[in-house]
Amino acid sequence: MSLEDKYLITVGLEVHCELRTATKLFCGCANVFGSPPNTNICPVCLGLPGALPVLNRRAVEYAIAIGLALNCDVRRSVFARKNYFYPDMPKDFQISQYDEPICVEGYLELPVAGKRVGIVRAHIEEDTGKTTHVGSSGRIQGADFSLVDYNRSGIPLVEIVSAPDMESAEEAREYVSELRAILVATGATDGKMEEGSLRVDANVSVHRKGTEELGTRCEIKNLNSLRSLGRAIQYEARRQMEIVEEGGRVRQQTRHWNEDQGVTSSLRSKEEANDYRYFPEPDLVPLEPSSEMVELVRAELPVLPPARRAALSDLAGGKPNRSELEQIGTCIGLDLDGFVSSAAEAGLPFKLALSRAANELAALVGAGEALSPEAFVGVLKAEDSGRLSATQAKAVMAWLAETGGAVEEAISALGFVGLSDDEVGSLVDRVTAEHPNEWGRYMAGENQLAGFFIGAAMKASGGKVNGRVFSALLAGKRESAQS
Amino acid sequence: MAIVDMAAREIASAVRNRELSATEVVEAHLSEISAHDREVAAFLLVLADEARHRARSIDEAIARGEEVGPLAGVPIAVKDNMTLRGVETTCASRILAGWRPPYTATVVQRVESAGAIVIGKTNLDEFAMGSSTENSGFFPTRNPIDLSRVPGGSSGGSAAAVAARFTPLALGSDTGGSIRQPASLCGVVGAKPTYGLVSRYGLIAFASSLDQIGPFARSVEDAAALLSVIASRDPMDSTSLGVGFDASGIAEGVQGMRIGVVEEMLEGVSSGVASVLDSAIAALEAAGAAIERVSVPAARYGLSAYYLIAPAEASSNLARFDGVRYGLRVEGEDITETYLRTRERGFGAEVKRRIMLGTYALSAGYYDALYGKAQQVRTLIARDFAAAYEHFDALISPTSPTVAFRFGERSDPLSMYMSDVCTIPSNLAGHPGMSVPFGPAENGMPAGVQVLAPALREGVMFRVAMALEAAASEAAVPEWAKAAGSGGAA
DSSP states (O other): OOHHHHEEEEEEEEEEEEOOOSBOSSSSOBOOSSOOTTOSOOTTTTTOTTOOOOOOHHHHHHHHHHHHHTTOEEOOBOEEEEEOOOTTOTTSEEEEEOSSOSEEEEEEEETTTTEEEEEEEEEEEEOOOEEEEESSSOSSTTOSEEEEEGGGTTOEEEEEEEOSOBOSHHHHHHHHHHHHHHHHHHTSOOOOGGGTSEEEEEEEEEEETTOOSOOOOEEEEEEOSHHHHHHHHHHHHHHHHHHHHTTOOOOOEEEEEETTTTEEEEEEEGGGOOOOOOEEOTTSOOBOOOHHHHHHHHHHOOOOHHHHHHHHHHHTTSOOOHHHHHHHHHHHHTTOHHHHHHHHHTTOOHHHHHHHIIIIIHHHHHTTOOOOHHHHHHHHHHHHTTSSOHHHHHHHHHHHHHHOSOHHHHHHHTTOOOOOHHHHHHHHHHHHHHOHHHHHHHHTTOTTHHHHHHHHHHHHHTTOSOHHHHHHHHHHHHHHHHO | OOGGGSOHHHHHHHHHTTSSOHHHHHHHHHHHHHHHHHHHOOEEEEOHHHHHHHHHHHHHHHHTTOOOOTTTTOEEEEETTBOBTTBOOOTTOGGGTTOOOSSOOHHHHHHHHTTOEEEEEEOOSGGGOOSSSTTOSSOOOOBTTBTTBOOOSSSHHHHHHHHTTSOSEEEEEESSSTTHHHHHHHTOEEEEOOTTSBOOTTBOOSSTTTOEEEEEESSHHHHHHHHHHHBSOOTTOTTOOSOOOOOTTTTSOOTTOEEEEEGGGSTTOOHHHHHHHHHHHHHHHHTTOEEEEEOOGGGGGHHHHHHHHHHHHHHHHGGGOSSSSSSOOOOOSSHHHHHHHHHHHHSOHHHHHHHHHHHHHHSTTTTIIIIIHHHHHHHHHHHHHHHHHTTOSEEEEESSSSSOOBTTSOOSHHHHHGGGTTTHHHHHHTOOEEEEEEEEOGGGOEEEEEEEOSTTOHHHHHHHHHHHHHHSOOOOOOHHHHHTTOOOOO
16 A cells, blocks of 8 residues: 555645736836836835835725635735845835735635635735845855845735645646636736746645544745646655654644755744734725725626636536546636637537647647637638648648638648549549559458558648548449449 | 024015015024034934025025915924935934935925925934933933933924924924923923824834824914924825814814813822913913813823833834845844844844834734733723713823933833823824923923814814913023023014
């Protein structure tokens, strides 16, 4: 019996989501990524003595939208100061929300795992600056010096805390990817993990199957991709299982994920943890969103991924299987579900549309290319009718994504213009005449020789012959010869 | 009358009518400062060149017939915990020495737009923590009425500058009495407005939920005029109430008013101060007010609650002085040591004491019993005041239990903290309060009467203050002003 079979894993996630507001949470500085260091700063986000925060209304609206999208209760909330010293935090405290967060008690459905994960809370807070430690260690201890960029200081964040309801790395990944899709759909964030727009901390513990009590948890920081998240949870769970298996006790720690080495290492233990000395932020008044404001945000919410998934599942004509669910998830995550439904409305097979969208279109979107739903439907029609092979259809999509223009233009530019039925007919006559022996055996009922003739026809036409049309005409020729 | 004895409103009117140039006004005050601030030490920084430059441009604007504002040409001193773009702002702390803020506080912008001329930055107890200005990180300020005594604090520099006739107006900040107590000890008028009436943007925070900026002047009307300039909505301060202050009607008298004398604020008061209060009560009765004693029971716990809440907020507000971005930096082996060395060298003893008190009060396991309980006391104080205001239009008390004390006389922090026992409750409640000089008490030193009113009832408070001022004996003036024969202040 492997360790993984003897233990259960429990995972809870804290996701920090950068809001896509025009300006920062408490000042008028631009909220943009990638500016030269320390150019989007002012007395407020630099925490200069005497400067005061003023709350960004748009950030509150986004936080409400997130809460509603996650089925939370949106309520009166209070900002609090989280006190600790760090050079990237200009006031040496962070304005956050503590015991009275704006959103509480929601949930999120994991479609593939088929379970519901509780959302404990979602609260508003300001981001810190960014420190680069220069020196061999790359960490603050032992650095020769450190450079601090305060452009990120004061960028609005919503921190979403899940219940410890996930039981595998896979479920954790699905949670983040579903959450990301929902957050992007609300417009609250661009969801770019690689730019730090979504940052994940994972709380992981293990306990022996058949026991009730959860194990001691460790919190893993620095998970900047779904891949890191999955690997880190697997590594950490295994590490804890080994400790328990050998009779040891897991110590409550904050651990750092090292992507290159594929290991977690201790940052600090519970005993070394900060006492953040939270208290209500006296420079801000309590935030009490009116019911009008909440309803206004609700009215402006777009159709969210769960509803979009339901719509696609309906098109699938019943209960989608696991791989279809994954493909549906990919399409929704990349905003490609409109392509699939357009194709289905045009009468094309759902499975084909879903597969082409989740694979080919998704790859093109990832490469930064785009094509219109009309073009997508056009290509699929050509493929479905047999005018284009699967390989050709994919090539046409790529060409269209890069160049734009009409489907027919792409087909001819790529030399995928098929022969006319008459031309194929002549080709049937030609190859059967050239191979009388095989033709005789085919006539005698060796149907598998159709493939031989298609190959010959492909060779003769330079690949322009449509296999399906050729087969039909070949069969027709035998029929008329026999009748 | 000498220019330095003129009231702010008289100066503004004379400047507007071209009876006096702003330049003459500034020169007169600068020469008084250069003659006597060596002894008083009210200023950390005198902005002579800047003030002369501003005076010239105001005179030119007047010559062009432009509108120059209600405080045209009036010098004003600013407590050195308010920012003025490009001008060193230190909070009288070595940790901020040399720091030049890149922005100007809203209040300073407002007095400048009203035509006032900032003539200097005044001394204070470091980060406004203290009641004598002895805690300044640079030097103590002396009381102009008796140079062997403290001016009070923390706005001791501003109070002394006004009493010394270095300026007709000054801005101070009041967290637990830091305007009213020095006003009382120096014999000038000082007012703490309702929390949120004046913007705190640009005021370097001591205790954010208690801090409020207010005016110093030698007359009630001048203080009201300055308050009406600085009270306004400020989109940069989320706690700004969004209302102004209208000074008209403050001379309507107290006929028919019901005024309470707060019993809890009579304990431990010196006999001289007690008799000043008695004559104030008699004067108000003579002016037609009905005076009665009233109990505000929770006020008794004000001092205790204050010394948890204010240090707690301060411990957080002062965290940013860490040597990383501005001000003093004392390098250590690593970042933690740099923090420790910088703060060890940069902060004075009282500031450190309060940071430690506040850190403790907010710590896990102590929060509920200390900070949490103190916040409950705060609610009780507001409730008890509200109950008193059901029967009274305003309340009075001594501002400070004693007159100005001698340097070093109160070396034990607790006895120093007692200086603010009468003033602290209104900060906790967020209500307005002011001190009006009402004649000499012990050793001929001035003593003020404190007038308290419900939130945003500054109009009532100033009416009572006007009535007191009308009955007050002649204000105390510095020795050198008597010698110059220029007599009492306006």
